[in-house]
Amino acid sequence: MTEPALNDPMLPMPFVVVENIKNNPDCTLLAVRPVDSSHLCLYKPGQFFMLYAFGYGEVPISINSDPSLKHSLTFTIRDVGGVTAALCALEPGDPLGVRGPFGNGWPMEDLAGRDVIVMAGGLGCVPLRPVVYHLLQNRKDYGRVSLLYGSRKPEAFLFNKELQIWKRHIDVRLIVDDPAPNWDGPFGHTTDLVKNLEIDKDNTSVMICGPEIMINLSADKMLELGIPPQHVHISMERNMKCAIGQCGRCQFGPDFICKDGPVFAYDKVVERLLDIKEV
Amino acid sequence: MKKTDSPAACIDRKDIDALFAALKAEGYALVGPTVQNGVIVYDDISTAGDLPIGWRDEQEAGTYRLKKRGDAALFGYNVGPQAWKKFLFPPREKLWTADKTRHAIAFHPETPDAPGYAFIGVRACDIHAIRVQDKVFMSKNHANPRYKARREKAFILAVNCGQAAKTCFCMSMNTGPKAEDGFDLALTEIIGDSHYFVVETGTEQGKALLDKIPHRAANEDDLKSAAACTDNAKNEMGRKLDTTGLKDILSRNYENPRWEIVAERCLTCANCTMVCPTCFCSTVEDTTDLAGNHAERWQTWDSCFTMDFTHLHGGGSVRHSEKARYRQWMTHKLSTWFDQFDTSGCVGCGRCIAWCPVGIDITEEAAALRTSDGEKND
Amino acid sequence: MTKPKLAVWKFASCDGCQLSLLDCEDELLSLAGEIDIANFREASRAVVEGPYDLSLVEGSITTPHDRERIVEVRAQSKYLVTIGACATAGGIQALRNFKDVKDFISIVYAHPEYIDTLETSTPIAAHVHVDYELHGCPINKKQLLEVINSFLHKRKPDIPSYSVCIECKRRGTPCVTVSHGIACLGPVTHAGCGAICPAYNRGCYGCYGPKETPNTESLARWLRGNEMISEEDMLRLFRTFNADAPAFKKESERHE
Numbered sequence: 070m071t072e073p074a075l076n077d078p079m080l081p082m083p084f085v086v087v088e089n090i091k092n093n094p095d096c097t098l099l100a101v102r103p104v105d106s107s108h109l110c111l112y113k114p115g116q117f118f119m120l121y122a123f124g125y126g127e128v129p130i131s132i133n134s135d136p137s138l139k140h141s142l143t144f145t146i147r148d149v150g151g152v153t154a155a156l157c158a159l160e161p162g163d164p165l166g167v168r169g170p171f172g173n174g175w176p177m178e179d180l181a182g183r184d185v186i187v188m189a190g191g192l193g194c195v196p197l198r199p200v201v202y203h204l205l206q207n208r209k210d211y212g213r214v215s216l217l218y219g220s221r222k223p224e225a226f227l228f229n230k231e232l233q234i235w236k237r238h239i240d241v242r243l244i245v246d247d248p249a250p251n252w253d254g255p256f257g258h259t260t261d262l263v264k265n266l267e268i269d270k271d272n273t274s275v276m277i278c279g280p281e282i283m284i285n286l287s288a289d290k291m292l293e294l295g296i297p298p299q300h301v302h303i304s305m306e307r308n309m310k311c312a313i314g315q316c317g318r319c320q321f322g323p324d325f326i327c328k329d330g331p332v333f334a335y336d337k338v339v340e341r342l343l344d345i346k347e348v
Numbered sequence: 349m350k351k352t353d354s355p356a357a358c359i360d361r362k363d364i365d366a367l368f369a370a371l372k373a374e375g376y377a378l379v380g381p382t383v384q385n386g387v388i389v390y391d392d393i394s395t396a397g398d399l400p401i402g403w404r405d406e407q408e409a410g411t412y413r414l415k416k417r418g419d420a421a422l423f424g425y426n427v428g429p430q431a432w433k434k435f436l437f438p439p440r441e442k443l444w445t446a447d448k449t450r451h452a453i454a455f456h457p458e459t460p461d462a463p464g465y466a467f468i469g470v471r472a473c474d475i476h477a478i479r480v481q482d483k484v485f486m487s488k489n490h491a492n493p494r495y496k497a498r499r500e501k502a503f504i505l506a507v508n509c510g511q512a513a514k515t516c517f518c519m520s521m522n523t524g525p526k527a528e529d530g531f532d533l534a535l536t537e538i539i540g541d542s543h544y545f546v547v548e549t550g551t552e553q554g555k556a557l558l559d560k561i562p563h564r565a566a567n568e569d570d571l572k573s574a575a576a577c578t579d580n581a582k583n584e585m586g587r588k589l590d591t592t593g594l595k596d597i598l599s600r601n602y603e604n605p606r607w608e609i610v611a612e613r614c615l616t617c618a619n620c621t622m623v624c625p626t627c628f629c630s631t632v633e634d635t636t637d638l639a640g641n642h643a644e645r646w647q648t649w650d651s652c653f654t655m656d657f658t659h660l661h662g663g664g665s666v667r668h669s670e671k672a673r674y675r676q677w678m679t680h681k682l683s684t685w686f687d688q689f690d691t692s693g694c695v696g697c698g699r700c701i702a703w704c705p706v707g708i709d710i711t712e713e714a715a716a717l718r719t720s721d722g723e724k725n726d
Numbered sequence: 727m728t729k730p731k732l733a734v735w736k737f738a739s740c741d742g743c744q745l746s747l748l749d750c751e752d753e754l755l756s757l758a759g760e761i762d763i764a765n766f767r768e769a770s771r772a773v774v775e776g777p778y779d780l781s782l783v784e785g786s787i788t789t790p791h792d793r794e795r796i797v798e799v800r801a802q803s804k805y806l807v808t809i810g811a812c813a814t815a816g817g818i819q820a821l822r823n824f825k826d827v828k829d830f831i832s833i834v835y836a837h838p839e840y841i842d843t844l845e846t847s848t849p850i851a852a853h854v855h856v857d858y859e860l861h862g863c864p865i866n867k868k869q870l871l872e873v874i875n876s877f878l879h880k881r882k883p884d885i886p887s888y889s890v891c892i893e894c895k896r897r898g899t900p901c902v903t904v905s906h907g908i909a910c911l912g913p914v915t916h917a918g919c920g921a922i923c924p925a926y927n928r929g930c931y932g933c934y935g936p937k938e939t940p941n942t943e944s945l946a947r948w949l950r951g952n953e954m955i956s957e958e959d960m961l962r963l964f965r966t967f968n969a970d971a972p973a974f975k976k977e978s979e980r981h982e
């Protein structure tokens with residue numbers, strides 16, 4: 070009788086921590102691998118996993134690794150509460166549970182041949198990192214690629230080393246909220262980085278992730294610049310318990326963010342719902 | 349379940365116990381309506397004597413009372429505060445346990461505990477409600493193995509309503525009062541010169557069961573009497589919900605001032621969601637023993653009316669106002685459910701109307717939105 | 727690693743909440759393995775000096791002496807949890823807040839001049855910073871264990887603040903207001919007791935205090951409008967163990 074239970078979508082798989090690197094004061098990069106080494110970690114950029122810290126609970130965390138690596142997963146986790154704190158405290162060799170991948174992911178297949186603008190606000194850079202890797206690995210399949218990345222403070226930028234490398238291959242523009250002594254770049258909002266960006270509105274796709282207000286403003290900006298809504302993609306966040314459309318928590322109007330999202334085209338429905346409070 | 353084309357039959361009132369005994373002999377656990385503390389609930393039953401004999405339920409927004417009918421009907425009432433989801437999707441259920449050593453966690457799945465339930469007295473609206481939940485829990489990609497095991501084994505003995513409560517509106521939702529399919533056997537209770545049941549068979553299992561108990565073929569008169577029962581229920585139907593264009597009305601009225609009016613009354617107590625036969629929201633509890641080496645995950649019924657439901661770290665709850673929570677519930681039932689599951693989330697059973705402690709009425713709210721369609725606060 | 731030190735403190739209260747801890751027989755044993763019960767007069771005379779990692783505080787502040795003592799307790803406690811209606815909302819003794827306390831004293835005591843008491847009974851949080859409040863009169867022992875357990879493992883206690891109705895429905899109790907016309911505070915009361923009273927066909931007395939976003943006004947309007955309760959009884963219904971909790975206080979004042 071164990072057969073049906075093994076197909077239980079709510080049952081985590083045992084994984085172990087390979088590496089734990091503190092990125093900045095409250096963000097930790099966690100690399101994990103399946104205990105069953107024959108298990109391949111297959112996923113698309115923009116999907117997420119449910120990570121279970123023993124006894125603390127389970128939270129949705131975006132996949133953050135280079136998608137060509139199939140034997141491990143990496144996540145970047147910000148310590149904001151019970152479960153995330155427990156995950157950030159895990160050390161190499163410590164066990165955890167993993168379910169996934171879930172969600173639709175970024176529409177990478179629709180991007181071929183197009184210019185791509187990647188817009189990230191704060192921790193929103195996490196689910197976009199695999200996108201950048203994918204674009205770099207298949208650089209010739211895409212046109213111009215720009216990464217516009219905003220952060221509250223200079224020290225809160227994630228992936229600093231990689232940003233330096235990426236700069237050699239794509240257009241990387243950074244901005245911080247307010248002037249800071251250790252910052253000689255621009256300050257303001259991510260949308261300010263669009264100034265003097267050359268945009269071919271009929272051949273550009275945009276991917277946006279960050280706090281909801283940043284998503285809303287950035288997407289509106291892109292529509293204003295004439296990019297059609299079906300080419301503006303956003304990634305959303307809501308409370309999630311199941312990730313399979315059964316707990317009901319992540320509903321956003323007609324959609325379950327866990328299975329119909331987290332990535333949505335910024336069409337009329339989504340644009341309208343985002344403008345209404347408390348949907 | 350495929351419908352069979354067997355002709356209708358009749359069973360005598362006194363042979364209902366034979367029917368129950370036959371189900372028991374097949375190994376089914378019988379659950380059905382029974383009176384407890386002045387309310388008809390669903391619980392273990394054994395014989396016809398456990399049924400609410402001679403009772404009817406008088407219902408209105410915010411009230412429910414049992415009254416004597418003046419006859420000895422077995423199924424002369426409509427629906428109470430409980431739904432069959434209490435068996436298929438229990439209010440609290442263990443999902444798995446886990447044990448931890450220094451470098452490993454062993455997860456132990458809970459094997460689906462699946463008694464074969466025989467549901468006695470399932471109304472047409474509730475058959476539809478079960479099918480609505482099937483769409484949630486038995487999706488192709490991610491079936492809930494416990495729900496699925498119980499659902500697939502369940503025997504459904506439907507009963508066609510011969511009366512309707514003031515809170516009923518199945519006719520508006522096209523879900524009743526007569527069960528068209530989705531049952532193993534369906535009874536229509538006839539009380540006249542004699543007390544008997546017209547039986548329709550829905551499945552081969554149903555037919556096989558019927559063959560084990562005394563019955564006779566139904567004649568024209570029997571079928572007429574059964575139709576008259578259904579007509580009586582239609583005539584008594586206490587409420588209406590105009591569904592024309594309703595899905596779109598809801599989806600374009602997120603900012604209608606009506607939500608504020610209902611929010612002044614709504615207690616955000618969640619009773620409506622708990623009693624609704626289609627509401628499926630849940631949460632999980634992760635626990636450990638004090639030493640912290642043994643963990644469990646439990647799933648429990650939850651509700652879109654709680655603050656925790658949309659809690660986001662840092663930002664508090666997405667739907668913090670009462671207005672937003674009631675709006676989510678009703679818009680989901682009557683509009684976004686179609687987008688998600690290609691069906692209405694409401695089957696017109698009226699439970700949410702009767703069991704709302706302050707009598708908020710989904711049909712009244714829908715009608716009010718229709719008349720104020722397009723109004724908006726600035 | 728040394729075990730975290732637990733202290734239990736008592737202010738104006740009936741001891742019922744502390745008894746919940748004593749009532750955790752089996753759990754208390756494994757608790758003793760994880761935590762050092764350093765100061766718990768109800769259980770043992772032996773006292774280990776502070777500071778304490780976790781302090782559980784029962785009771786409300788009703789005397790000038792207590793008002794000073796709670797400041798000392800706070801100073802010795804890294805994490806302070808108040809337990810029960812007295813500590814979180816002033817308790818039944820907060821009824822004095824609605825009257826002149828001297829009247830009570832002269833009725834109750836032979837020598838009123840010996841009684842040194844404050845005009846009000848106030849919750850601990852009115853005096854010092856409280857890290858977590860556990861509601862109930864008395865508290866539920868499972869919830870108390872959850873608070874201690876979550877403290878030990880540094881996570882947020884899983885203690886829902888929704889209505890008693892949810893607990894009622896999960897255990898299968900039909901609503902007593904709807905089916906019998908009994909006035910019940912369940913829809914505005916914080917879950918936690920497991921919905922005991924309605925299971926015995928009585929209305930909820932609100933022992934766990936107001937729930938999140940309590941709409942007491944709508945409930946009161948409905949109960950009165952359907953003549954399930956008189957105006958005087960409505961006042962009493964909201965004025966019991968959590969009389970001074972803001973939402974209940976405001977509602978009771980509407981029925982004065």
Ligand SMILES: Cc1cc2nc3c(=O)[nH]c(=O)nc-3n(C[C@H](O)[C@H](O)[C@H](O)COP(=O)(O)OP(=O)(O)OC[C@H]3O[C@@H](n4cnc5c(N)ncnc54)[C@H](O)[C@@H]3O)c2cc1C
Pocket residue numbers: 117126128129130131132144145146147148149150151152153154192195196305306307308309310331659660661662882
């Ligand atoms: C699709 C998706 C991808 C995400 N990717 C990342 C990522 O890559 N890195 C990262 O640091 N964070 C990510 N988050 C956010 C992360 O899941 C929350 O920070 C986390 O759930 C907070 O839980 P906690 O127990 O640590 O915090 P607490 O604030 O203590 O949470 C308390 C409770 O709130 C609930 N809760 C709060 N926020 C959420 C949420 N978003 N989803 C589910 N439950 C929540 C939990 O139920 C938890 O029990 C993502 C969220 C989503 C939906």
Ligand code: SF4
Pocket residue numbers: 613614615616617618619620621653703704705706707708
């Ligand atoms: S509609 Fe009624 S039952 Fe539902 S949450 Fe509001 S007050 Fe409670």
Ligand code: SF4
Pocket residue numbers: 620623624625626627681693694695696697698699700701710
């Ligand atoms: S929304 Fe109300 S009437 Fe509709 S199915 Fe649910 S409980 Fe029944």
Ligand code: FES
Pocket residue numbers: 308309310311312313314315316317318319320325326327328
């Ligand atoms: S997370 Fe449960 S429905 Fe989306």
